[in-house]
Amino acid sequence: MAAxxxxxxxxxxxxxxxxxxxxxxxxxxxxxxxxxxxRAVRASRGNFAxxxxxxxxxxxxxxxGWTIRSSNAWAGFAETLKEETGLDVCFQRPGGFHLALSxxxxxxxxxxxxRLHNQPGIVDYKTEILDHAQxxxxxxxxxxxxxxxxxxxxxxxxxxxxxFRTLHTAINARGVTYLPSHRVENIVKDGAEFRLATxxxxxxxxxxxxxxxxxNMHLAPMxxxxxxxxxxxxxxxxxxxxxxxxxHPVVTLRQTDEGTVMIGDSKEERTDPAGLTLGVSxxxxxxxxxxxxxxxxxxxxxxxxxxxxxTRDGFPIYDxxxxxxxxxxxxxxxxxxLAANHALAIAPMIARGALDKSLVAPFSARRFHVQEAG
Amino acid sequence: xxxxxxxxxxxxxxxxxGPAGLAAASLAARAGxxxxxxxxxxxxxxxxxxxxxxxxxxxxxxxGEDYWAGEALAxxxxxxxxxxxxxxxxxSLDPERxxxxxxxxxxxxxxxxxxxxxTGSQERPFPIPGWTLPxxxxxxxxxxxxxxxxxxxxxxxxxxGTGPLMWLxxxxxxxxxxxxxxxxxxxxxRNFLRASPHLxxxxxxxxxxxxxxxxxxxxxxxxVRRVSSVAAVGDGKLREVxxxxxxxxxxxxxxxxxxxxxxNLALAAGTAHAWNERQLCFQPVLDDHFESSVPxxxxxxxxxxxxxxxxxxxxxxxxxxxxxxxxxxAAAVPDPQSVRQRLRREEMGRAxxxxxxxPADSFRQPEGDTLACRCExxxxxxxxxxxxxxxxxxxQMKAFLRCGMGPCQGRLCGLTITxxxxxxxxxxxxxxxxxxxxPPVKPITLAELASLPISEAERKAVxx
Amino acid sequence: xxxRLAEAGAAVALTVDGKPVRxxxxxxxxAALLAAGIDHCxxxxxxxxPRAPYCLMGICFDCLVTxxxxxxxxxxxxxxxxxxxxxxxxxxxxxGR
Numbered sequence: 001m002a003a004x005x006x007x008x009x010x011x012x013x014x015x016x017x018x019x020x021x022x023x024x025x026x027x028x029x030x031x032x033x034x035x036x037x038x039r040a041v042r043a044s045r046g047n048f049a050x051x052x053x054x055x056x057x058x059x060x061x062x063x064x065g066w067t068i069r070s071s072n073a074w075a076g077f078a079e080t081l082k083e084e085t086g087l088d089v090c091f092q093r094p095g096g097f098h099l100a101l102s103x104x105x106x107x108x109x110x111x112x113x114x115r116l117h118n119q120p121g122i123v124d125y126k127t128e129i130l131d132h133a134q135x136x137x138x139x140x141x142x143x144x145x146x147x148x149x150x151x152x153x154x155x156x157x158x159x160x161x162x163x164f165r166t167l168h169t170a171i172n173a174r175g176v177t178y179l180p181s182h183r184v185e186n187i188v189k190d191g192a193e194f195r196l197a198t199x200x201x202x203x204x205x206x207x208x209x210x211x212x213x214x215x216n217m218h219l220a221p222m223x224x225x226x227x228x229x230x231x232x233x234x235x236x237x238x239x240x241x242x243x244x245x246x247x248h249p250v251v252t253l254r255q256t257d258e259g260t261v262m263i264g265d266s267k268e269e270r271t272d273p274a275g276l277t278l279g280v281s282x283x284x285x286x287x288x289x290x291x292x293x294x295x296x297x298x299x300x301x302x303x304x305x306x307x308x309x310x311t312r313d314g315f316p317i318y319d320x321x322x323x324x325x326x327x328x329x330x331x332x333x334x335x336x337x338l339a340a341n342h343a344l345a346i347a348p349m350i351a352r353g354a355l356d357k358s359l360v361a362p363f364s365a366r367r368f369h370v371q372e373a374g
Numbered sequence: 375x376x377x378x379x380x381x382x383x384x385x386x387x388x389x390x391x392g393p394a395g396l397a398a399a400s401l402a403a404r405a406g407x408x409x410x411x412x413x414x415x416x417x418x419x420x421x422x423x424x425x426x427x428x429x430x431x432x433x434x435x436x437x438g439e440d441y442w443a444g445e446a447l448a449x450x451x452x453x454x455x456x457x458x459x460x461x462x463x464x465x466s467l468d469p470e471r472x473x474x475x476x477x478x479x480x481x482x483x484x485x486x487x488x489x490x491x492x493t494g495s496q497e498r499p500f501p502i503p504g505w506t507l508p509x510x511x512x513x514x515x516x517x518x519x520x521x522x523x524x525x526x527x528x529x530x531x532x533x534x535g536t537g538p539l540m541w542l543x544x545x546x547x548x549x550x551x552x553x554x555x556x557x558x559x560x561x562x563x564r565n566f567l568r569a570s571p572h573l574x575x576x577x578x579x580x581x582x583x584x585x586x587x588x589x590x591x592x593x594x595x596x597x598v599r600r601v602s603s604v605a606a607v608g609d610g611k612l613r614e615v616x617x618x619x620x621x622x623x624x625x626x627x628x629x630x631x632x633x634x635x636x637x638n639l640a641l642a643a644g645t646a647h648a649w650n651e652r653q654l655c656f657q658p659v660l661d662d663h664f665e666s667s668v669p670x671x672x673x674x675x676x677x678x679x680x681x682x683x684x685x686x687x688x689x690x691x692x693x694x695x696x697x698x699x700x701x702x703x704a705a706a707v708p709d710p711q712s713v714r715q716r717l718r719r720e721e722m723g724r725a726x727x728x729x730x731x732x733p734a735d736s737f738r739q740p741e742g743d744t745l746a747c748r749c750e751x752x753x754x755x756x757x758x759x760x761x762x763x764x765x766x767x768x769x770q771m772k773a774f775l776r777c778g779m780g781p782c783q784g785r786l787c788g789l790t791i792t793x794x795x796x797x798x799x800x801x802x803x804x805x806x807x808x809x810x811x812x813p814p815v816k817p818i819t820l821a822e823l824a825s826l827p828i829s830e831a832e833r834k835a836v837x838x
Numbered sequence: 839x840x841x842r843l844a845e846a847g848a849a850v851a852l853t854v855d856g857k858p859v860r861x862x863x864x865x866x867x868x869a870a871l872l873a874a875g876i877d878h879c880x881x882x883x884x885x886x887x888p889r890a891p892y893c894l895m896g897i898c899f900d901c902l903v904t905x906x907x908x909x910x911x912x913x914x915x916x917x918x919x920x921x922x923x924x925x926x927x928x929x930x931x932x933x934g935r
Contacts, residue, residue: 038767038807045773105837141933165774168763178764239820240781240910241883245933252836258776259883259930263820266835274644276812278466278474278483279832286824287836294934296824299817299910301781414896416866416917421895428864430846463915496897506900508878508890509839515894518914523862523869524843550843610888611877626839636897748892749899751884781899781910816896817910 004193006032006177008350009205011184011196011219014044015160015335016309016342017211018167023347024209025174032203033171034196037181041273043213044335046236046306048264049160049256050249051091051337054098054127054152058116060315062362065123066341071154073340078158084173087166089158090257096155096249097139099146099291106147113150127152141245143293149250157249159257160336167339179203184212187222189324194223207326209350213309216317216331224323226365227331228312233270235280237263237288238302245294253288261295263288267308276305309333312368318346318360326353329365380459380477380484384410385701386694387473387486388456389464389639392420393683394675394690395492396447401694403456405705410484411451412462412475414816417522418448420494421514422683425522436549437521438542440584440683447687466813467491467643469668474813474826481822488670488697491640492690495633495676498655498733499790500535501740503605505629506748509612513630517543526552529625532615534558534604537731538585540630544592555624557592558601558617560631562734569729579723580684603736604629631733635677638783642811644668649804652728653680654738655789656808663696664689672696680728685720688713738790739797746794747787749780757791761798768792768809781817784809840872852922861918868894868901868913871924879903879913880927903927909935 006029010021013035024031036042053071057064071093078091100106110129116122131148138151171178179200186197187208196203208223210216220227241259255261266280281303289296309332311317316332328350332338349355388399391413399411411418419426423444431437451458459477466474471486497512504510513533519525520543527547531554533540544554576582592598601617606627608614615624634655641647645666646659657679664672674693675686692714695707740746740754752775760774768784768791771777777791778784784791788809796806814823847863854876861870868891871879878888880902891901894914901913904925909932913924 035764038769039810045769161773161776165760168765168774172763180764180766180770237820237823238779240817241930242933243930261933267838268835274810277832277835278468278472278813278826279828280835282823282826282828283833283836285820286828289820289824292933296821297819297908297935298931298933299781299819300814300823301783301817302779303812303814305812414915416915430844430864432844432846461915496895497893506887506889506892508888511890511892511894515892518894519840519869519872520843523865523873524846525840525869525873526843527839528841529839611890749884751882751887781902782897785897786893 004204004206006030006203006205008207008209009034009194009196009203010209010211012210012212013178013180014042014211014213015164015167015339016213016330016332018171019339019342020209020211020330020347020350021171021176022167022174023343024351025171025176027348027351029351032177032179032205034182034184034198034203035178035180036183041307043306043309044164045161046234046304047160047336048236048262049157049254049336050096050251051093051156051158052096052251052334053125053154054096054150055112055116057119057122058112059313060362061119061122063315067337068123068125068154070338070341071156073344074156077340077343081166081170085166085169087162087169089163089166091156091158093154093156094248095151095153096251097135097149097151098251099135099142099149101145101147101287101290103147106149109150125152125154138248139246141292141294143290145290155249157254158336163336163339184219187219189223194326207328207350207353209328209330211330213331214307216329220329223327224321225319225327225329227317227329228365228368230310230312231271231307232310233268233273233305234264234308235266235276235284236304237281237284237300238304239295240299240301242298250291253291261298271307273305273307276303309335316363317365318355318363319365320355328355380410380482383485384408385486386488386490386697387412387484388490388492389473390420390492390494390675391415391418391458391460392422392492392494392675393444393447393687394494395420395490396451396690397687398490398492398674398690398694399456399458400450400454401691401707402698403454405698405702405707407698407701407705410457410459412464413458413460414463416460418451418458418460419444421518423447424518429521430524431521431550436546438546441521463816464639465816465818467639467671469644471670476818476822479822481818481825483826487701489672490690490693490697491671491673491677492675493636493639493677494686495680496636496785497630498632498634499786500629500631500737501744501746501754501790502737503744504607506745507606507608507612508610509608509625510606510627510629513540513543513628516628517546520546520550526550527626530555530623531626531628532556532558532622532624533628534560534615535630536561536733537630537632538727539633541588541592543628544596545588548592548595554596556622557596557598558604558615559598560601560604560734560737561731563600565730565732569726572726572729576723576726580720581723581727602734631737632731633676633680634789635679638785638811638815640666640673640677641808642813642815643671645671645673647808649802650679652725654732664693665696681721681724685717688717688720692717739793740790746790747777747780749782749786750776752777754794757794758798761795766799767795767807771795772809778809783811783815839875842873850918850920852918852924854924855926865918866914867903867905867916867918867924870918871913878926881929883930886929904935907935
């Protein structure tokens, strides 16, 4: 044991990786985070920063409960990070909206929510369907084309780039070794320890947590796990800083604490992170102006495209290897919403050496075989 | 040109109406290639010939013969048949050569078979303490309002920096009857050693005699001090300029430490760039015809690497000849060899000038509370500390500190951030790299973006 | 900070924060502000620090002002016109303006 450099090697320096690393360091583990370089395909730099509950769990009921657990833990998580780093990630939970621009969109939304909440075993939480007038009472600047929307009081948001920086600052302060430009090329188990090959050197650790996003697809089989992914590209439009005008986040439009307005969210089956489909940005802008006409003359200062970390069915994968004991996967799309869970629930499990099946059994990748067999 | 009359496609789109753009558009249009030139400013000329068709400074001695050389280029473009649109902001160029342009608040997409980017240069960031105070501006800015509006610095004016443009502007201000309290020359003394092997070429170049005359003209009237530090001090506006040679009260501080390629549009178009160690900047990787790594997109003028206005025009011609040959092989074009010969002569003295005026590290890599990013007000200390934490590139730095996320889109901080990271992590700017840039490279309104054509698939990517 | 060498163009009347300012045809808004001796044109949305035109070539965005009710216009790129209402911009822009 003592021969290993680290107790745990976390593969991936994005939000999932650093939240897990921070949680492991709090458990007293010696942790190394192995990351790629500046031009890494990195979802953590292109996400939408919602801490979101509504509509989560259609198709896998336990995901709703897992999401609410993290959402409930978020305020304390943010507070702890502030105490450790002095940085405020501006977590707010004012309740959030999904806006419909036609009666047809509103009806589709209502049907989706009905199907979600009719699932057996789903945790009970409130999401209301509101008409135009009801939405306007809470979002006075909506345009006449907004037919209505759904509202969930559990929804919130955060400054996700500051969260990214804060977690890096926090792991640095806790003595976690952070190694950028250490892309992991291969992992082998040698006796009790894992040997991780990188272009620079080999890293040895007793345990491995795979938090490398879509790259988990290639890494997981090296340790007897699987992680089927289907990455997709999302684009975001960002405006200049504005005075506060929007109290609640909308799933496709939110005002950050800094004043900028972020507008999303698109899905394209592309995996080139450098590209940008202008017509997609145009659609996002067009819908944003219909939702909030006062934004028409606001300047766009940036656009982003990023590759979503997306498992094959969209739900998280948490697994431990049977053939390579000590190897874990921590993989999901919603790295912001679930950051509190990764730091406060998953990391302690990895520190103890075993996942708590009562909490995360539904998220094993074994579900894909059950589905295929059925 | 009325913007509504624009076609939806052209053989050639030239972006930028400085010497490179004007020369390129004129040559191509004369060869019968359908050509449109977009320029953001109210009139053509770019920065070097700013206001060439409208300047109120009619005494030709003030701006000098090199400025008035721009008249011929403007006239040539006017007569060439090229469509010239001013007040046209190009905010997007994709590898398929679709150009996004806004004119009078309306955005549109126009296609081209070839594109020549001639967006020129900008002044190198000069991050000293207090460089954001009102009363501090670039030398180029003062020159712009002198040329275009006939505005002359008034009150106590100090200049600080290095490079030919600073001396030229000083001479122009003096000829116009203005006064300069002092010039703080930041040229490091040891630069001469590095430059001296290139002295013979420089002596033979057209810059030599002109440069010497300019220095004599200015030094006869203005006290010049060599300094190794400069700071602007004031509360809400500039009050004094402080250097290692003392303090002096000032109303206006004009800063200059050379120019660097304006890379935003070329980078957003996906063209490859490389670090130029002599000129301390990134510049596009180009072939002999100024063609970039993206087929059909060329970069001419100072945007291709700094060489000055006369060279820019020749580079524009070379790029245009290549475009004409690709688009209309039978058309008559000037002999490219004679153009290249003129270009070589223009480029001759460049190495000496570059090495001589290479700004000191301390003027490029600030310390402490000096702002590295003006828009988001990010300090040098924050950047250095974040680099120490393991942040090894500008894109991660942007995510952590928001540097480069403001409206200038990294133009005033990009090189500083790259150099700070390189210094802190003991590596090279080439290794560190630059910001990833995406359209719009100039802000456009949401309504303008919303007005662009949208395909069914693009709509479906958002509406679910 | 600046004076005019020659009054070449026709006079153009503007207001800046409601006060009359005489500009000259051919001025950009930024040039008119400098000639009128305005000491800053905006305060930043981050710390509220005052800023004035810095580059005058469209790249620094420190000359952002509200022109005829539309915020965040680059004063160095917009030519003056008769009756134009220019306002200095304080901090963050207000949506809808």
